Amino acid sequence: MLNIQDSILIYDGSFDGFLTCVFQVYDLKLKRVLIQKDSESQASLFGKQNVVVADPVKADRVWKGLGKKTSNAGRLRIYYGFLSEKQGVENLLLRYIQYVFESRLPVDSDFSNPDVLELSKVAKSVGREKHRMEAFVRFRLTKDGLYFATIEPDFDVLPLISKHFKSRYADQKWVIYDLKRNYGLYYDLDKVEIINLTLPEGFDASKTSPDYFAVEEIEFQTLWKDYFDSTNISSRKNLQLHIRHVPKRYWKYLSEK
Amino acid sequence: MGFTRIQEKLKILADAAKYDVSCASSGSKRSNTNKGLGDATGMGICHSYTEDGRCVSLLKILLTNHCIFDCAYCVTRKSNDIKRAAFQVQEVVDLTINFYRRNYIEGLFLSSGIFKSADYTMERLVAVARKLRTEEKFNGYIHLKSIPGASDELMKEAGLYADRLSVNIEIPTKEGLKLLAPEKNREDFIKPMIKVKNEIIQYKSEKKLIKSTPLFAPGGQSTQMIIGASGESDQQIMWTSNYFYKKFELKRVYYSGYIPISYDSRLPHIGTEVPMLRENRLYQTDWLMRFYGFEVHEILNESHKNLDLEVDPKLGWALRNLEYFPVDVNTADREMLARIPGVGMKSVHKIIQARRFRRLNWEHLQRIGIAMNRAKYFLVCASQDFERRDLTSPQLKSLILQNTTSKYQKKLSPQLNLFE
Numbered sequence: 001m002l003n004i005q006d007s008i009l010i011y012d013g014s015f016d017g018f019l020t021c022v023f024q025v026y027d028l029k030l031k032r033v034l035i036q037k038d039s040e041s042q043a044s045l046f047g048k049q050n051v052v053v054a055d056p057v058k059a060d061r062v063w064k065g066l067g068k069k070t071s072n073a074g075r076l077r078i079y080y081g082f083l084s085e086k087q088g089v090e091n092l093l094l095r096y097i098q099y100v101f102e103s104r105l106p107v108d109s110d111f112s113n114p115d116v117l118e119l120s121k122v123a124k125s126v127g128r129e130k131h132r133m134e135a136f137v138r139f140r141l142t143k144d145g146l147y148f149a150t151i152e153p154d155f156d157v158l159p160l161i162s163k164h165f166k167s168r169y170a171d172q173k174w175v176i177y178d179l180k181r182n183y184g185l186y187y188d189l190d191k192v193e194i195i196n197l198t199l200p201e202g203f204d205a206s207k208t209s210p211d212y213f214a215v216e217e218i219e220f221q222t223l224w225k226d227y228f229d230s231t232n233i234s235s236r237k238n239l240q241l242h243i244r245h246v247p248k249r250y251w252k253y254l255s256e257k
Numbered sequence: 258m259g260f261t262r263i264q265e266k267l268k269i270l271a272d273a274a275k276y277d278v279s280c281a282s283s284g285s286k287r288s289n290t291n292k293g294l295g296d297a298t299g300m301g302i303c304h305s306y307t308e309d310g311r312c313v314s315l316l317k318i319l320l321t322n323h324c325i326f327d328c329a330y331c332v333t334r335k336s337n338d339i340k341r342a343a344f345q346v347q348e349v350v351d352l353t354i355n356f357y358r359r360n361y362i363e364g365l366f367l368s369s370g371i372f373k374s375a376d377y378t379m380e381r382l383v384a385v386a387r388k389l390r391t392e393e394k395f396n397g398y399i400h401l402k403s404i405p406g407a408s409d410e411l412m413k414e415a416g417l418y419a420d421r422l423s424v425n426i427e428i429p430t431k432e433g434l435k436l437l438a439p440e441k442n443r444e445d446f447i448k449p450m451i452k453v454k455n456e457i458i459q460y461k462s463e464k465k466l467i468k469s470t471p472l473f474a475p476g477g478q479s480t481q482m483i484i485g486a487s488g489e490s491d492q493q494i495m496w497t498s499n500y501f502y503k504k505f506e507l508k509r510v511y512y513s514g515y516i517p518i519s520y521d522s523r524l525p526h527i528g529t530e531v532p533m534l535r536e537n538r539l540y541q542t543d544w545l546m547r548f549y550g551f552e553v554h555e556i557l558n559e560s561h562k563n564l565d566l567e568v569d570p571k572l573g574w575a576l577r578n579l580e581y582f583p584v585d586v587n588t589a590d591r592e593m594l595a596r597i598p599g600v601g602m603k604s605v606h607k608i609i610q611a612r613r614f615r616r617l618n619w620e621h622l623q624r625i626g627i628a629m630n631r632a633k634y635f636l637v638c639a640s641q642d643f644e645r646r647d648l649t650s651p652q653l654k655s656l657i658l659q660n661t662t663s664k665y666q667k668k669l670s671p672q673l674n675l676f677e
């Protein structure tokens with residue numbers, strides 16, 4: 001339980017903000033800390049609430065410090081874990097980071113430590129979501145020549161998939177928009193930018209309306225669906241296995257369904 | 258594009274291509290350096306899955322299903338009464354590019370029936386690949402079928418554009434081939450394979466000296482065998498496979514359970530079940546050979562010609578070789594860890610990492626994710642309680658099966674994680 005000596009650090013939800021909290025914990029030698037996003041924090045009778053302002057310089061020092069104690073994969077695990085947005089993940093991350101700094105040996109693969117195991121699992125599920133999005137994003141060609149895709153990923157994976165799509169679709173303009181978090185990536189043939197869109201009134205992302213999309217778009221979707229249907233071999237049908245690969249909640253994006 | 262015409266062709270020519278099970282789109286190193294379209298550096302991505310659980314990562318079609326041959330096991334055979342169609346080179350290019358731009362696919366897998374002659378056919382396959390690479394600046398994945406009997410010059414050009422080339426030997430034994438495809442002979446299959454293998458070796462060694470040497474089939478070669486069409490044994494299949502891996506340095510051999518498509522009396526009749534479990538056991542054996550350090554004759558030999566369908570081949574081997582067990586997970590070397598039933602290569606790796614920190618007990622092993630129901634009879638660890646009874650192989654087998662029945666009855670596909 002919380003008691004009067006506990007400190008509660010409130011931050012803005014950004015990764016820099018979180019790392020600044022970690023900096024604070026070491027700088028002020030705080031014990032028994034709770035880190036919370038400002039959107040999740042509640043006024044509490046217990047503990048001191050401190051609002052921590054994201055500071056890129058401090059965040060960078062923590063990140064560099066981690067670089068000396070752990071491999072690149074180990075640092076990535078922290079970032080992936082953060083993007084899971086799981087409630088309370090900040091505290092798992094803090095314990096993990098403390099273990100990294102304390103331990104003489106690299107802890108990456110010490111799976112018998114519960115925090116290492118837990119975080120590696122969380123990071124893995126974020127990694128899986130990243131791969132799913134790389135696979136299941138479906139671009140549709142709009143009337144003004146833009147390849148447009150919408151997603152609603154379980155975790156905040158847009159920052160992780162940007163590089164993949166940039167190097168793959170270097171010669172077409174594209175947008176991948178996260179409807180859940182209401183922001184997206186826009187590639188303008190040169191660089192990727194973060195954008196917010198106001199979608200037109202009555203826009204239904206699950207439909208390919210000729211008001212917005214190119215004529216040939218509907219044709220290619222039909223061809224793809226036909227193609228997909230003819231790849232099935234009915235004597236090998238195995239629906240159970242299929243659902244394991246493509247969970248039903250992703251079907252709505254896929255034009256072949 | 259005449260939309261309905263294309264639609265019709267696509268249906269026919271995708272349908273005819275689906276019996277080729279290869280779906281790999283990984284292993285290439287082609288990156289997007291010309292600011293073109295596509296990038297094939299990473300792992301292959303499955304963009305969707307068919308209802309029988311196979312990965313869809315490539316647009317897999319035939320250029321045409323007209324064929325001058327009459328191989329009994331093939332839907333495209335001359336004597337089969339089916340609709341025929343042929344794509345134009347440009348049509349295949351347009352479909353590939355437009356599917357790729359929408360993130361439907363990783364690339365193209367183009368095969369063909371043989372019309373007029375081997376070279377005439379191969380020339381058109383190469384023309385598609387050339388157009389994609391040079392005119393469209395396409396860096397996605399291209400897999401071309403090497404047409405048996407095609408000339409060395411064409412195979413060489415094919416390798417410069419394609420990421421992977423494959424020739425399907427289809428029938429594992431010479432006798433089977435004679436029976437089912439009397440017009441064909443092994444040499445025709447092998448000739449383009451040798452050419453490609455030699456070119457790959459040469460390009461690789463040149464690349465070491467001169468960095469600008471172009472890629473030549475960076476994803477290597479593969480082949481496919483049909484299982485259960487010609488009465489062959491598992492030993493014949495896997496020894497052939499082993500021979501092709503070693504002799505032609507193949508990247509992959511695929512095993513495709515025969516799907517009855519003909520009333521020909523030389524073949525299993527229509528309605529015969531596709532041997533999917535057998536297919537899965539063969540893939541497991543293939544993995545044991547390639548990643549687990551097993552020699553093919555340890556698993557299949559004169560006194561053991563067919564795999565046991567009830568248990569996976571590693572468990573089968575362990576049951577025949579109980580003298581190697583139990584293995585102590587805290588001291589055993591990598592090779593021996595890999596031989597414990599229920600322990601996959603990922604777990605082997607994790608065990609080796611984790612035991613540097615502490616001696617491992619059952620709880621650790623369970624968290625690492627080994628399949629305890631099989632593994633527990635074959636290992637000892639830092640826990641005091643382990644299997645002490647002196648069980649015979651048949652006893653062990655029935656004990657293990659009691660706890661795993663539901664699992665082995667499931668129809669498995671080659672794309673499952675095979676040992677987990």
Ligand code: SF4
Pocket residue numbers: 324325326327328331332333334335369370371
């Ligand atoms: S040559 Fe190829 S396409 Fe033609 S019948 Fe034989 S296997 Fe089928």
